[in-house]
Structure formats: C-alpha cells, structure tokens
Amino acid sequence: MELESSSQPRLAAGCRWAGEGENRTIVFPEGALRLEQTARVVLELCDGKRTFDEIVRELERAYDKSDPATIRRDAARFLERLWQKKVVEF
Amino acid sequence: MQDLPLALIAEITHRCPLHCVYCSNPLAMASAHAELSTEEWQGVFEQAAKLGVLHLHLTGGEPLAREDAAQLVSFAHACGLYTNLITSGIGLSERRWHDLVASGLDHIQLSFQDSRETSANWIAGTRAHALKLSIAAMIRQSKVAFTVNMVVHRQNIERLDEMIALAESLQPQRLEIAHVQYYGWAWKNKQALLPTREQVAESLDKISAAQKRLMGIIRIDSVVPDYYARFPKACMGGWGRRELLVDPSGKALPCHAATVIPRLEFENVRQRSLEWIWLHSDSFQRFRGEDWMPMPCRDCDRRKLDFGGCRCQAFMITGDAAATDPVCSLAPAHGLIEQELLHANRGRTADHSSQKSEHAPLWVYRAQPG
Ligand code: SF4
Numbered sequence: 317m318e319l320e321s322s323s324q325p326r327l328a329a330g331c332r333w334a335g336e337g338e339n340r341t342i343v344f345p346e347g348a349l350r351l352e353q354t355a356r357v358v359l360e361l362c363d364g365k366r367t368f369d370e371i372v373r374e375l376e377r378a379y380d381k382s383d384p385a386t387i388r389r390d391a392a393r394f395l396e397r398l399w400q401k402k403v404v405e406f
Numbered sequence: 407m408q409d410l411p412l413a414l415i416a417e418i419t420h421r422c423p424l425h426c427v428y429c430s431n432p433l434a435m436a437s438a439h440a441e442l443s444t445e446e447w448q449g450v451f452e453q454a455a456k457l458g459v460l461h462l463h464l465t466g467g468e469p470l471a472r473e474d475a476a477q478l479v480s481f482a483h484a485c486g487l488y489t490n491l492i493t494s495g496i497g498l499s500e501r502r503w504h505d506l507v508a509s510g511l512d513h514i515q516l517s518f519q520d521s522r523e524t525s526a527n528w529i530a531g532t533r534a535h536a537l538k539l540s541i542a543a544m545i546r547q548s549k550v551a552f553t554v555n556m557v558v559h560r561q562n563i564e565r566l567d568e569m570i571a572l573a574e575s576l577q578p579q580r581l582e583i584a585h586v587q588y589y590g591w592a593w594k595n596k597q598a599l600l601p602t603r604e605q606v607a608e609s610l611d612k613i614s615a616a617q618k619r620l621m622g623i624i625r626i627d628s629v630v631p632d633y634y635a636r637f638p639k640a641c642m643g644g645w646g647r648r649e650l651l652v653d654p655s656g657k658a659l660p661c662h663a664a665t666v667i668p669r670l671e672f673e674n675v676r677q678r679s680l681e682w683i684w685l686h687s688d689s690f691q692r693f694r695g696e697d698w699m700p701m702p703c704r705d706c707d708r709r710k711l712d713f714g715g716c717r718c719q720a721f722m723i724t725g726d727a728a729a730t731d732p733v734c735s736l737a738p739a740h741g742l743i744e745q746e747l748l749h750a751n752r753g754r755t756a757d758h759s760s761q762k763s764e765h766a767p768l769w770v771y772r773a774q775p776g
Pocket residue numbers: 422423424425426428429430431466467468494772
C-alpha cells in the first residue's frame with residue numbers, strides 16, 4: 317500500500333508510547349523502538365487526524381533548513397517501513 | 407554498567423485446562439498452593455516497572471486459570487507496563503474479556519494447535535478448538551491488539567497453508583508461526599515432534615509466500631526449529647541481559663527452562679528484590695557476558711548475536727550447561743544433533759491416524775501441577 321497525500325497515519329493497534337521526553341519509546345507487541353529525534357517528531361505527528369500532507373508541512377516548518385523534497389521522501393519511507401512492521405496504519 | 411531488564415515474563419500459574427504435548431512448562435510444576443498471591447504479584451510488577459521493564463508477558467500454564475487475571479493486568483497497566491496476555495483462550499468468557507479490556511490490556515496472543523478440530527484437540531489433549539474460534543471473534547471486536555499463535559511440528563506442519571488460512575479468517579494483526587522448541591514436555595516428546603528436513607523447507611517457502619501476500623495486513627513472524635539452523639537462536643536475548651521470568655511460586659529465572667540446570671540456585675521474589683536478583687544473584691550472573699564462554703564461541707564473531715545459544719539446550723543435550731549450544735554447526739557436540747536429524751529424516755513422516763490405533767502411545771500429555 318502506498319502512502320498518499322490524504323492518508324492519515326496513526327499508531328497501529330497494540331502500539332503505544334511509553335516513557336517521557338528524550339526517553340520516549342514506542343512499544344509494540346514484539347519489542348520497542350527508541351527513535352532518534354526526527355523520527356520521533358514524525359511519529360508524534362501521526363495522530364490519525366493529520367493527513368500526510370499536513371505532517372510534511374509541519375516538518376518543513378520545523379526543519380526549514382532541509383530540502384522539502386527530501387523531507388517528504390524520508391518521512392514517506394519511514395512511515396512505509398513502520399507500516400510493513402504493523403507499527404503504523406493509514 | 408549492567409543493563410537493566412526490559413521484559414518480565416510472569417508465569418502466574420502452572421495450572422492449565424489443556425495438556426499440550428509440546429508444552430514448555432517444566433516437568434516438575436509449581437502447585438496451586440505455592441503460587442504468589444495477588445499482592446505479591448503486584449509487588450513484583452511495581453518493582454519491574456521501576457527497574458525500567460517495558461513489557462509484561464502474562465503467561466502460565468493458562469493465566470486465566472487465576473481469577474485475579476484482570477486485576478493483575480489493571481495494576482500492571484497503572485504501573486505503566488505494556489501488558490500482553492498469552493493464553494489458550496480457555497476460561498475467557500465475555501464478561502472476563504470485558505474486564506480485561508477495561509483493565510487496559512494492550513495485547514493478547516491466542517494459541518491454536520491445528521487448523522482441524524480433531525487434530526487440534528488430539529494435540530491439546532482436550533476439546534478446545536471450537537471454543538477458541540468463537541473467542542477469536544470476540545477479541546476481534548475490541549481494540550486490543552491480537553496475535554494468533556500457531557504451534558507447528560511434525561504432526562501438523564503439512565497443514566501449514568490451512569493453518570495460515572484459518573489465521574487469516576480470524577483477522578489478527580499478527581500471526582506467529584512457532585516451531586516447537588524442545589523444552590519441558592516437548593523435550594519428552596521430541597521424536598514425535600521434530601519435523602523432517604523436507605517439511606521444514608516446505609514450511610519456510612509457505613511462510614515467505616504468505617508474508618508477501620499479507621504484507622501490511624497481517625504481520626507474520628516465524629520461529630524456525632533451531633535443530634535445522636546453522637547457528638543457534640539468541641535464547642532470551644542473552645542470559646540475564648534483557649528478560650527475566652518469574653515462575654508461579656516466585657522463583658526468578660533467567661530462562662523458561664533454567665531449572666533443568668543442576669547446581670544452579672534460584673532466588674525467590676518473596677525473599678529478595680527483583681533488582682538484587684537481577685544484579686547480584688549467582689543464577690543471573692552465571693552465564694552473563696562472555697567470561698563463561700568456551701571455544702569456539704570465545705573467538706567467534708557471532709558471539710554478540712547469539713551469545714553462544716541456549717544454556718538449557720546445551721545442558722540437556724551435552725550434559726554441560728557451559729558448552730556451546732550443540733545446534734550450532736561449529737559446536738564440538740554438533741554430531742549429537744546430526745544424529746537426531748538422521749533419525750528424524752529416516753523413513754516416512756509419521757501419520758497420526760495410523761499411530762493412534764497402535765498400542766504404544768505416540769507421546770505423553772502434559773500433566774497437571776500437584
Ligand atoms: S502449551 Fe498447552 S498445556 Fe502448556 S500451558 Fe500452554 S495451553 Fe497449557
């Protein structure tokens with residue numbers, strides 16, 4: 317499945333945040349992921365309401381020194397990878 | 407500095423209405439009156455959460471054989487633990503399920519013995535299959551994440567496609583296809599359970615085809631039978647490294663099967679804190695790190711990946727718990743595994759319909775704790 321501009325990614329059933337701040341970890345049935353800063357920001361924006369387009373726009377604002385096309389591509393790749401692992405649904 | 411544990415496996419009871427021939431519970435099980443009380447378990451969960459444990463796996467036996475299962479989940483959830491219930495489903499009424507969901511259960515793993523009712527019941531030594539199907543439907547209506555666990559072995563592996571189809575119809579998020587590992591009762595029944603090389607190869611093809619087909623719909627994880635692997639599994643993610651297990655009577659173990667190892671004393675959470683046990687007990691230190699390792703592990707590049715394999719398996723097969731896991735193709739004792747495989751691959755695959763009528767039973771069923 318392709319991530320589309322209008323997709324509304326969210327954490328999949330059985331996946332949730334644990335811990336606080338820097339140590340925030342995403343916990344799912346078979347393990348846990350401690351994400352580096354950017355990845356964490358992306359995933360925190362996945363609330364099931366924001367569309368992928370809106371997520372990218374917020375990322376562009378937060379990382380205004382980076383190339384927008386790169387931001388979009390990297391975010392899409394990251395979310396598709398997590399979709400394959402059933403950590404994210406859209 | 408010593409890492410702290412990330413997961414706690416709580417075997418809250420050894421009681422179980424099923425009698426699976428592959429059950430990994432020890433042959434000497436903890437009896438009902440030796441079990442930790444509700445408050446004692448709660449104390450353990452609280453300590454675990456403080457130590458930084460993320461996952462709590464509630465298992466058994468059948469964890470639902472304890473009346474306080476939902477109460478335990480609710481307490482663990484309040485401590486911030488991710489709660490996973492590993493169950494056969496027996497004992498899960500609509501009411502109890504409702505309580506568990508309300509208690510904040512994160513995930514449930516429901517196990518199946520086969521795709522066909524008669525063989526499933528034959529493997530479990532009781533009639534449970536039909537009930538499990540209706541329970542799966544009930545689970546699916548909640549928001550709790552759902553994994554179907556299919557246990558495969560010599561007697562059912564040829565129906566793997568059928569089992570995958572059954573799992574698909576139950577619509578879980580995950581499917582775990584677990585080849586039996588030879589501990590506890592499965593060790594006793596190894597000859598009847600160990601698949602042939604051909605069966606394993608075929609099953610791996612079927613699994614990867616299903617993984618492709620169901621990508622993004624059902625995540626399929628599979629545990630391969632390590633007798634056929636070139637290198638051992640990283641048992642428990644390394645001894646005393648990530649996980650700890652507490653048995654029904656409060657004994658803290660570095661691994662499910664650790665009680666088979668002689669001259670290893672285990673501390674009890676009734677006497678010692680979880681932290682002390684993790685950091686200082688002899689049993690958790692014994693095979694931690696690399697100092698205990700024999701050759702060829704000592705010089706092997708894979709030692710940080712598999713930690714020399716499973717200590718219990720090393721003991722059960724070679725008689726020495728500090729030996730390289732014999733399933734490793736580099737292990738001095740690997741010949742013992744080769745012999746077993748030779749035996750398993752001789753002749754035809756066992757067919758249980760003909761076996762059933764024979765006088766000598768094919769296997770022994772798991773008993774009940776005293
Ligand atoms: S494997 Fe079977 S007998 Fe053993 S605890 Fe699980 S359901 Fe019970």
